[in-house]
Amino acid sequence: MDSDSDSPASPPAALLRRIQARGPGWMEAFGELVRIHEGWVRGFLRSRIRDWAAADDLAQDVFVTAFRRIKTYSGEASFEGWLRGIAVNHLRNFVRKRREQCIGGNDELQALIDRGADAFPASGDESGALDALTKCLDKIDGPSRELLNQRYVTGKTVREISAESGKGYSALTMQLHRLRELLAECVQKKMEVPES
Incomplete structure (x- = not known):
């Protein structure tokens, strides 16, 4: 053959x-x-x-x-x-x-959110990205902020949040996806243009 x-x-x-x-x-x-x-x-x-x-x-x-x-x-x-x-x-x-881990494709942002400040060295772009992320997170409030806190601070799975809130799993997954995209865009803009 x-x-x-x-x-x-x-x-x-x-x-x-x-x-x-x-x-x-x-x-x-x-x-x-x-x-x-x-x-x-x-x-x-x-x-x-x-x-x-x-x-x-x-x-x-x-x-x-x-x-x-x-x-x-x-x-x-x-x-x-x-x-x-x-x-x-x-x-x-x-x-x-593993949909809740895979959806969105913003792995670097996901790593920043999941690991927190102490997982990164204090030098280089990582600390700048973390500062930008913190500023971008400060602009989010209300139910979106609560959802981010439950998922990334408390560490609940999307299924757990869905069961507790009564909101659909797919709706929450898409909301988290959109929030990650917004945060990624915000971080990217902040990293490109230094604030005065």
């Missing part, structure tokens, strides 16, 4: 047949299949998840699922495509389960 250096090596058909038939040496054959594909599966997931340890865990889950479902692989599509489909499904489930 021909393959170029940019694409993962396809497992030989004999290897797949032995695994699917549970013939002699099928466990070793599956280990070989994992060895052939684990590099690109990890790379695929690591390129989409910032937490590489979580990506590695997901890669293991992909191969566990492949192990369980290998008999359903018909060979109509490429094996790599079949495996990538499993990886995409695991990735979707991961993002869905």
Whole structure:
């Protein structure tokens, strides 16, 4: 079977047949299949998840699922495509389960809010960003301020806040997303233009 250096090596058909038939040496054959594909599966997931340890865990889950479902692989599509489909499904489930951490995409701002002042050195842009964040937070009051306090000061999850307040989980998630975007924009403006 021909393959170029940019694409993962396809497992030989004999290897797949032995695994699917549970013939002699099928466990070793599956280990070989994992060895052939684990590099690109990890790379695929690591390129989409910032937490590489979580990506590695997901890669293991992909191969566990492949192990369980290998008999359903018909060979109509490429094996790599079949495996990538499993990886995409695991990735979707991961993002869905961690939605309150993933939504918004403002990871640096999230880190500033979560860690607080003592997590950053007193020199460089980090302290300036923290000062800007403090000034931007001072402009927020009322229910939005209370929501930020519950989420980032008290450390409650969005589900806990939803249960206590009676507000919908999705509505709160979107409100937090908008607040993070507003705060990120405010911090960026303050960092660009020194106050007089």
